[in-house]
Amino acid sequence: MxxxxxxxxxxxxxxxxxxxxxxxxxxxxxGRKALDGTLNVFSHAFLVVWGLLTALxxxxxxxxxxxxxxxxxxxxxxxxxxxxxxxxxxAWTHGHIGQYFVNTGIVLLGSLTLTMLLxxxxxxxxxxxxxxxxxxxxxxFVGGMMFPVVLAFVPLFKIVGGVGxxxxxxxxxxxxxxxxxxxxxxxxxxxxxxxxxxxxxxxxIDGCGPFRTFFRVMLPMAKPGLISVGxxxxxxxxxxxxxxxxxxxxDEKQVLAQGLANLAISEGYRGDYSRLFAGxxxxxxxxxxxxxxxxxxxxxxxxxxxxx
Amino acid sequence: MRHGKYxxxxxxxxxxxxxxxxxxxxxxxxxxxxxxxxxxxxxxxxEFVGFDNFKRMVGDEYVWNALLNNLWxxxxxxxxxxxxxxxxxxxxxVGGRGGRSTVTGxxxxxxxxVIYFAxxxxxxxxxxxxxxxxxxxxxxxxxxxxxxxxxxxLAKVWLGDPAYAFWAVLAVMVWANVGFYVVLFGAAMQSxxxxxxEAAALDGSSRLNTLVxxxxxxxxxxxxxxxxxxxxxxxxxxxLIHVMTRGGPNFSTDVVGxxxxxxxFGDYKWGYASAIGVVMFFVTLSVTVLSLRLTRxxxxxxx
Numbered sequence: 215m216x217x218x219x220x221x222x223x224x225x226x227x228x229x230x231x232x233x234x235x236x237x238x239x240x241x242x243x244x245g246r247k248a249l250d251g252t253l254n255v256f257s258h259a260f261l262v263v264w265g266l267l268t269a270l271x272x273x274x275x276x277x278x279x280x281x282x283x284x285x286x287x288x289x290x291x292x293x294x295x296x297x298x299x300x301x302x303x304x305a306w307t308h309g310h311i312g313q314y315f316v317n318t319g320i321v322l323l324g325s326l327t328l329t330m331l332l333x334x335x336x337x338x339x340x341x342x343x344x345x346x347x348x349x350x351x352x353x354x355f356v357g358g359m360m361f362p363v364v365l366a367f368v369p370l371f372k373i374v375g376g377v378g379x380x381x382x383x384x385x386x387x388x389x390x391x392x393x394x395x396x397x398x399x400x401x402x403x404x405x406x407x408x409x410x411x412x413x414x415x416x417x418x419i420d421g422c423g424p425f426r427t428f429f430r431v432m433l434p435m436a437k438p439g440l441i442s443v444g445x446x447x448x449x450x451x452x453x454x455x456x457x458x459x460x461x462x463x464x465d466e467k468q469v470l471a472q473g474l475a476n477l478a479i480s481e482g483y484r485g486d487y488s489r490l491f492a493g494x495x496x497x498x499x500x501x502x503x504x505x506x507x508x509x510x511x512x513x514x515x516x517x518x519x520x521x522x
Numbered sequence: 523m524r525h526g527k528y529x530x531x532x533x534x535x536x537x538x539x540x541x542x543x544x545x546x547x548x549x550x551x552x553x554x555x556x557x558x559x560x561x562x563x564x565x566x567x568x569e570f571v572g573f574d575n576f577k578r579m580v581g582d583e584y585v586w587n588a589l590l591n592n593l594w595x596x597x598x599x600x601x602x603x604x605x606x607x608x609x610x611x612x613x614x615x616v617g618g619r620g621g622r623s624t625v626t627g628x629x630x631x632x633x634x635x636v637i638y639f640a641x642x643x644x645x646x647x648x649x650x651x652x653x654x655x656x657x658x659x660x661x662x663x664x665x666x667x668x669x670x671x672x673x674x675x676l677a678k679v680w681l682g683d684p685a686y687a688f689w690a691v692l693a694v695m696v697w698a699n700v701g702f703y704v705v706l707f708g709a710a711m712q713s714x715x716x717x718x719x720e721a722a723a724l725d726g727s728s729r730l731n732t733l734v735x736x737x738x739x740x741x742x743x744x745x746x747x748x749x750x751x752x753x754x755x756x757x758x759x760x761x762l763i764h765v766m767t768r769g770g771p772n773f774s775t776d777v778v779g780x781x782x783x784x785x786x787f788g789d790y791k792w793g794y795a796s797a798i799g800v801v802m803f804f805v806t807l808s809v810t811v812l813s814l815r816l817t818r819x820x821x822x823x824x825x
Contacts, residue, residue, distance in 0.1 A: 270663070271652055271653070358547070367783065455645060
């Protein structure tokens, strides 16, 4: 139980730790503030420099997406002379960014649902029940994390082609799910083990069958863990590049990450830079907006994922 | 609890196991077998050739070149990322010092964290395309900034010159990953009791001294995890390099993963490509085990 609450409250806890510190620097009188200021000038300079290095390229892409090609090529640091929204329209239709968005959305809807469902059920079975070979099954799942995905490229290409799923979106859904299972099972097994036995037993005494116990009692209790691993998988699937590069060949089936990279190559030849920048902005903004809104949860979800 | 155990186990375990076995376990296992054949991909016929592919690899300068690039990344990526991450996290979390030796984060540390972490949200393909434009010799941010301050001589064809391409790609990898470790190290630093830092500050310990003598030992577990994770990342690197340079110019940014991909889907040498994958697996495995061993230290228990 204690571990569960630790994971669950990591976000808010971090927030609480942060705040007193900031109050100390923020609240005291003027004299101390001035002293604080001189001491912090140096460290602030470094922080600002790295902040600019991070933010400038992103801002530059957004600004460039409103420019025309002459401005992009002739005055890279200048502001756009007008807000040219038609760049976005061209990227969306002629650049196929719209199609890529739809494809990515479809794949993600399926792959994320499947990953969470199969991952949670497998993890629950492995965490709550002992049976012959249960440890072996667990290690087979978790062992998958040790292999570089490129090792599977050649056989996977053949296997997926063999069942007619190459170059299809359902194929991508299944493959994303399969390759997300090791981490998802690993993370959720650890999580389900921290949930108290007493609750499941109480549900059983009250006449709740094992399936109902899982869906009505245990799954809601595992919500914090599901959210963490859900965010992790969402970003992983949204950003996936390796698997589509091997499995998707036709242009109209590509997902965003892959389509954008191809757009960059073709724009290089054709010289339609404004469309490329508009496409980049379109691909970039949704995740950045989601991130800006949920940044605490995203940060704690991803770092928790790493430390497990 | 024993009641109806097997229906649940079957329903909960068989579907994920089937999917996982068919699309993950089986390809990994098959690649070890294909590595022993001369399979050319396009034709269904192939012969078992034992370790011939591996013997050929020993004399393949392209594989060695790619492996060497991976090894450079293996040394430089964790080193630069962790050093920069620790430095920035220190500044953010214990960099500010109040009047009476109180140790706090600098003002606005939350905002910095949000900005630093942002690249972590972007897919490798966005990062790659974005930086290819930033490095664009004619209209990119880097060269136009250099020209604007009169340093025209320093403006290079960053991704088109074998002398600079590798470093340009390495810089992007560091750029994309530092923010994550600032947040990770920051969270670990928050769990170190304040009074340790305050005592150090009272005793006149400089920031660098505090970092080396207090923060790094106390954060060692986290640093170790970071090291292993970045090492695995350095041994891969396929996606970003596939987007940015395709291994060029003149193979200066080629990595093992990309070599495999080129052999498999450029030349259809499936047997040879799988053999490269097998080598990559063993290299990754031994690097992981080695770095866990080499960085093992006695754990410092707080409280």
